[in-house]
Amino acid sequence: MTRRSRLVLFVIVAPVFAALFFLAAQGLPSFGSEFHPYGDRAVEMATGQRATANVVSSVNFDQRAIDTLGEEFILFGSVIGTIVLLRPAPEERETGLRSAGRVLPTTRLAGYLLLPVSVLVGLYVIAHGQLSPGGGFQGGVVLATGWHLLYVAGRYTALRRAASPTVLEIAESVGAAAYAAIGLAGLVIGGAFLVNFLPTGRLNDLLSGGTVPLLNGAVGVAVAAAIVLLLSGFLEQEVVLRQTEEPLAGSSISTEEPLAGSSMVADDAEQR
Amino acid sequence: MMLLIFLALGLVAVTGTMVALTQQPARQAVMLSVFGLTLAILFMTVQAPDVALSQLAIGTAVVPLMIMLTIQKVGGPQ
Numbered sequence: 001m002t003r004r005s006r007l008v009l010f011v012i013v014a015p016v017f018a019a020l021f022f023l024a025a026q027g028l029p030s031f032g033s034e035f036h037p038y039g040d041r042a043v044e045m046a047t048g049q050r051a052t053a054n055v056v057s058s059v060n061f062d063q064r065a066i067d068t069l070g071e072e073f074i075l076f077g078s079v080i081g082t083i084v085l086l087r088p089a090p091e092e093r094e095t096g097l098r099s100a101g102r103v104l105p106t107t108r109l110a111g112y113l114l115l116p117v118s119v120l121v122g123l124y125v126i127a128h129g130q131l132s133p134g135g136g137f138q139g140g141v142v143l144a145t146g147w148h149l150l151y152v153a154g155r156y157t158a159l160r161r162a163a164s165p166t167v168l169e170i171a172e173s174v175g176a177a178a179y180a181a182i183g184l185a186g187l188v189i190g191g192a193f194l195v196n197f198l199p200t201g202r203l204n205d206l207l208s209g210g211t212v213p214l215l216n217g218a219v220g221v222a223v224a225a226a227i228v229l230l231l232s233g234f235l236e237q238e239v240v241l242r243q244t245e246e247p248l249a250g251s252s253i254s255t256e257e258p259l260a261g262s263s264m265v266a267d268d269a270e271q272r
Numbered sequence: 273m274m275l276l277i278f279l280a281l282g283l284v285a286v287t288g289t290m291v292a293l294t295q296q297p298a299r300q301a302v303m304l305s306v307f308g309l310t311l312a313i314l315f316m317t318v319q320a321p322d323v324a325l326s327q328l329a330i331g332t333a334v335v336p337l338m339i340m341l342t343i344q345k346v347g348g349p350q
Contacts, residue, residue: 032274056322125325133321141329148337227334234341 051200052209053131060135061215065194069179072219076176079226086233094240103154111153118146126220130209136219143220144227156239165232168225175222182214273317280314301339308332 001009029035046058060068088094122143129135150159183194190197194211201208287307294300308331315324 054322134325135322138322138325138329141326141334145329145333231334231337234338234345237345238341 047203049200050196050209050212051203051205052212053204054129054133054135056133057129057135057212057216058209061129061212061219062196062209065183065211065215068215068219069183069194072176072179072222075223075226076172079172079230082230083233086237103152108153111149111155115146115149115153118142118149122146122220122224126216127206127213129216130212131204131206136216137223139216140220140223141227143224144231147224147228148231151235156235160232163228163232165229168229168232171225172222172229175218175220175225178218179215179222182211182218186211276317277314280310280317283310284314286310297343298340301336301343304339305332305336308335 042059042063043055045063046052046055050058050062052058052062122139122141124139125134125142126136126139129139147163148159150156150162186195186197187193196210196212198210198214200210207213284307287303287310291300291303291307294303308327311331312324312327315321315327
């Protein structure tokens with residue numbers, strides 16, 4: 001499609017879309033209005049009977065916990081799919097880690113200093129999901145991204161050694177399965193799937209909200225493992241795998257030397 | 273408060289347009305990260321801190337990183 005035809009298409013479609021969007025938005029309650037029937041009921045339920053100070057967590061992990069179960073397994077499935085897609089192709093081989101290059105001492109220091117801070121923040125966000133903004137998903141992502149500060153600090157070998165894919169895969173599966181198991185426990189004890197069957201405690205206590213903190217923990221483990229797995233799939237492709245000179249299957253086995261700079265850490269790659 | 277919301281909305285519109293107008297994929301990934309940050313600010317101003325936190329973690333860190341690594345791998349336009 002040429003630039004010109006794209007522009008023509010845009011000029012035709014944009015006003016139509018704008019008009020339809022405007023019409024569709026007319027049916028919405030006006031911005032900042034006081035009328036929120038669902039919100040009022042959700043807040044009343046969360047802060048009253050369920051003693052969950054963070055209403056969003058109450059909706060996500062208690063009142064509408066089944067939706068979050070679905071989301072959990074969407075993430076689970078898509079991470080598995082991505083890992084399958086990113087597996088080494090027949091024409092790719094591990095050439096050993098290319099040397100990380102020079103990492104500035106200040107970058108290294110920042111990485112080491114921020115690593116414990118971000119791990120602590122991640123754990124805090126997971127543990128306080130029922131009290132303050134955040135929860136298993138957000139905390140899990142913070143944990144996973146914080147973990148990759150090791151990569152920023154130039155310690156990719158340490159990163160690979162400390163988090164083996166098998167352990168991560170088990171952690172992700174166990175986290176996802178724990179969510180479903182808590183739901184089944186609700187079915188057995190409370191008579192409905194994912195019902196909040198634990199005592200809810202007092203509002204604003206660390207241990208309040210019944211099953212909400214448990215589900216947050218399960219999601220936290222699953223999400224942290226899933227994101228680390230996902231990023232390690234991409235990093236692996238970039239840092240370790242290289243395409244051989246002859247990409248077609250059936251061609252003679254390439255005997256060239258690994259790429260320059262890889263020999264010094266090649267034994268790391270062999271450990272896997 | 274309304275003023276802050278409109279300011280944040282304007283920032284989102286500006287950075288979003290900049291993402292669309294950036295030609296080079298690698299630069300686009302960096303711009304996407306900035307766009308994600310302004311979105312997080314917008315979510316804060318409309319009192320959705322939970323969503324803002326998710327947006328901050330996913331939209332400004334994980335997604336741009338995945339795009340950068342992919343570009344590096346497939347060797348996009350230099």
